[in-house]
Amino acid sequence: MTVWIEIGGKKRRVELPSAGAAGALECVVDGKAVTVDAQTLQPGVMSLVVEGRQYRCVLDGDAVLIDGKRFAFEVSDPRSLQGRRGVGEGAAGPRTVKAPMPGRVVRVLVAVGGDVAEQQGVVVIEAMKMQNELKSPKAGRVIRVAVAVEDTVGAGDVLVVVE
Amino acid sequence: MRRTIQKVLIANRGEIALRVIRACREMGLRTVAVYSDADRAALHVLHADEAYRLGPAPASESYLRGDLILEAARHCGADAVHPGYGFLSENAEFAEACATAGVTFIGPPANAMRVLGSKTRARQTADAAGIPRVPGSVTGLTSAEEALKVAEGIGFPVMLKAAAGGGGKGMRAVAAREELAAAYAAASSEAERSFGSGEVYIEKLIEQPRHIEIQLMADQYGRCLYLGERECSVQRRHQKVIEEAPSAVVGEDLRRRMGEAAVRLALSAGYVNAGTVEFLVDSDQNFYFLEMNTRLQVEHPVTELVTGLDLVRMQIRVAMGEPLGLKQEDVQLRGHAIECRIYAEDPENSFFPSPGLITRLVQPGGAGIREDCGVYAGWTVPLEYDPMLSKLVAFAETRELAIDRMLRALDEYVIGGIKTNIGLFRRILNDPDFRAARIDTGYLERLLARAASVDEATVADEVVAIAAALLAVSGCERTPAVADSVQQSRWATAGRQEGLRT
Numbered sequence: 001m002t003v004w005i006e007i008g009g010k011k012r013r014v015e016l017p018s019a020g021a022a023g024a025l026e027c028v029v030d031g032k033a034v035t036v037d038a039q040t041l042q043p044g045v046m047s048l049v050v051e052g053r054q055y056r057c058v059l060d061g062d063a064v065l066i067d068g069k070r071f072a073f074e075v076s077d078p079r080s081l082q083g084r085r086g087v088g089e090g091a092a093g094p095r096t097v098k099a100p101m102p103g104r105v106v107r108v109l110v111a112v113g114g115d116v117a118e119q120q121g122v123v124v125i126e127a128m129k130m131q132n133e134l135k136s137p138k139a140g141r142v143i144r145v146a147v148a149v150e151d152t153v154g155a156g157d158v159l160v161v162v163e
Numbered sequence: 164m165r166r167t168i169q170k171v172l173i174a175n176r177g178e179i180a181l182r183v184i185r186a187c188r189e190m191g192l193r194t195v196a197v198y199s200d201a202d203r204a205a206l207h208v209l210h211a212d213e214a215y216r217l218g219p220a221p222a223s224e225s226y227l228r229g230d231l232i233l234e235a236a237r238h239c240g241a242d243a244v245h246p247g248y249g250f251l252s253e254n255a256e257f258a259e260a261c262a263t264a265g266v267t268f269i270g271p272p273a274n275a276m277r278v279l280g281s282k283t284r285a286r287q288t289a290d291a292a293g294i295p296r297v298p299g300s301v302t303g304l305t306s307a308e309e310a311l312k313v314a315e316g317i318g319f320p321v322m323l324k325a326a327a328g329g330g331g332k333g334m335r336a337v338a339a340r341e342e343l344a345a346a347y348a349a350a351s352s353e354a355e356r357s358f359g360s361g362e363v364y365i366e367k368l369i370e371q372p373r374h375i376e377i378q379l380m381a382d383q384y385g386r387c388l389y390l391g392e393r394e395c396s397v398q399r400r401h402q403k404v405i406e407e408a409p410s411a412v413v414g415e416d417l418r419r420r421m422g423e424a425a426v427r428l429a430l431s432a433g434y435v436n437a438g439t440v441e442f443l444v445d446s447d448q449n450f451y452f453l454e455m456n457t458r459l460q461v462e463h464p465v466t467e468l469v470t471g472l473d474l475v476r477m478q479i480r481v482a483m484g485e486p487l488g489l490k491q492e493d494v495q496l497r498g499h500a501i502e503c504r505i506y507a508e509d510p511e512n513s514f515f516p517s518p519g520l521i522t523r524l525v526q527p528g529g530a531g532i533r534e535d536c537g538v539y540a541g542w543t544v545p546l547e548y549d550p551m552l553s554k555l556v557a558f559a560e561t562r563e564l565a566i567d568r569m570l571r572a573l574d575e576y577v578i579g580g581i582k583t584n585i586g587l588f589r590r591i592l593n594d595p596d597f598r599a600a601r602i603d604t605g606y607l608e609r610l611l612a613r614a615a616s617v618d619e620a621t622v623a624d625e626v627v628a629i630a631a632a633l634l635a636v637s638g639c640e641r642t643p644a645v646a647d648s649v650q651q652s653r654w655a656t657a658g659r660q661e662g663l664r665t
Binding site: 003005007012014017027029030032036038045053055058061064065067068069071073075100101102103104126127128130132152 | 509522574630632633
């Protein structure tokens with residue numbers, strides 16, 4: 001199976017070894033074969049020997065920690081590249097402001113029906129003694145305010161929708 | 164006066180509470196933790212002999228409630244309170260309340276705290292003690308017009324600062340006359356919101372200074388020792404990020420002059436216990452008094468490593484009324500120590516805080532590594548408090564070796580489940596300017612303004628191959644942790660610019 005793996009801003013074409021394989025695997029990265037010997041040490045933790053070099057890898061949500069360094073990846077199947085952007089999320093459609101981190105809402109600066117300018121603050125979230133004002137990605141009208149003061153939000157939760 | 168201490172209540176949380184608990188244990192003292200609802204399972208609670216609930220998670224309803232803390236002390240019979248840093252550590256009313264309740268406050272007397280804790284009063288005391296300070300007002304300003312008058316007297320650029328401030332709150336740099344009125348209003352209002360006092364003073368902005376501070380320890384018999392300096396010039400928004408001891412630019416003569424000035428200040432205010440006098444040092448090695456911190460500080464471990472002294476043990480002994488058993492000439496510095504403050508934050512994304520569940524924790528070790536840590540795998544870092552998870556400290560014979568050792572330790576360090584600033588430390592410690600000690604208080608902002616170099620952004624083929632192998636292997640690894648982690652939808656954020664062995 002061929003996928004694109006984007007890391008560090010650069011996209012590489014990778015041919016994956018067959019799913020479910022273990023032991024010495026051959027991956028082809030941009031046409032170059034790389035042998036990886038994989039050993040699971042405990043759930044989520046692997047030792048990988050790549051071309052004779054040993055790496056301890058920890059799977060961590062959207063990233064992998066390799067010898068303590070964190071790498072986040074975007075993996076895409078070339079057959080499904082079209083339509084990746086959510087319907088209605090273009091510059092002309094509604095745009096959502098999402099919480100970039102878990103936190104508590106300390107101020108809501110807009111109301112449904114109100115107009116906002118691009119980069120105008122809409123909600124202030126506090127976490128770990130730090131307040132962050134989240135801004136509207138576009139000028140438009142507020143069509144939804146999904147939170148109220150004192151609400152606790154998770155990373156990625158929708159706060160406000162601007163049309 | 165000698166006092167007996169048998170049981171110490173630690174009015175704090177996180178790594179500093181644990182640090183104090185450890186010192187007490189080694190001294191054979193019983194320990195009492197206090198906790199908020201968010202901290203029931205926190206490490207400091209698990210390590211203490213006894214633990215008492217204070218109240219809900221917000222600090223204003225728990226760790227800042229001196230009355231509840233003293234009630235806990237009374238209830239359990241604690242005869243001393245150690246405040247750590249932050250929270251009530253520099254609160255003179257709390258220190259007094261402890262005394263009234265017959266509980267020994269392990270810190271300075273309330274009066275000394277009042278004199279030195281207010282920045283404007285501390286500046287007046289420094290003037291009286293003949294200690295050089297940054298030119299500017301010694302009293303709080305009453306209006307923007309007065310600020311302008313002072314600023315024109317000392318010349319722009321100037322810095323406005325909150326008299327009761329700290330942590331960069333209520334501070335504004337002002338480059339020119341026309342910016343002053345707005346900056347004064349903003350600084351005063353921020354100071355009012357943050358510290359309950361809008362008092363602001365003004366000083367000349369020293370360009371590209373280094374932040375160098377002197378650690379002190381004083382007993383109640385008039386002996387005060389300086390324990391060398393720490394350099395804390397690597398700062399972001401006036402918050403320290405890396406501290407080291409000794410400073411690469413301080414020689415014997417400057418150390419002695421700064422140390423003696425700091426001791427003079429402390430003695431003139433009747434200071435007892437641990438404290439730190441902060442200075443700015445310019446490129447000609449002139450030093451200027453900045454402020455005094457009347458508590459143990461976050462960065463105390465680097466001083467402990469280069470002096471071989473246990474500052475918390477010394478604090479407790481001084482609080483018991485014991486005299487310092489050392490003379491100034493007994494204080495010898497050896498080697499070099501560097502501390503990195505490990506925070507739950509995301510340097511790749513505007514330094515947003517990153518609270519949440521720690522899914523995995525692999526702590527570094529080996530020769531010359533000390534880690535003062537307040538968290539464990541399986542614990543959820545709460546939203547309510549500051550983001551410091553641990554302090555990683557490397558010690559070696561020379562600065563260069565300490566840096567290399569720290570880099571090695573950072574490579575061993577795994578904190579899973581949340582974002583941390585570990586990667587940022589790698590970038591700083593590999594930066595040629597940091598390695599050559601070409602640093603000042605603006606250094607980190609300049610480094611962050613620069614894009615990561617091509618080398619730093621290079622991602623080796625191995626990393627991509629590892630990702631590919633993980634995807635392949637995970638096809639049959641259906642244990643929950645693996646299955647959760649490798650679904651493509653969760654590998655959805657842009658790649659970070661970290662090289663692997665580059």
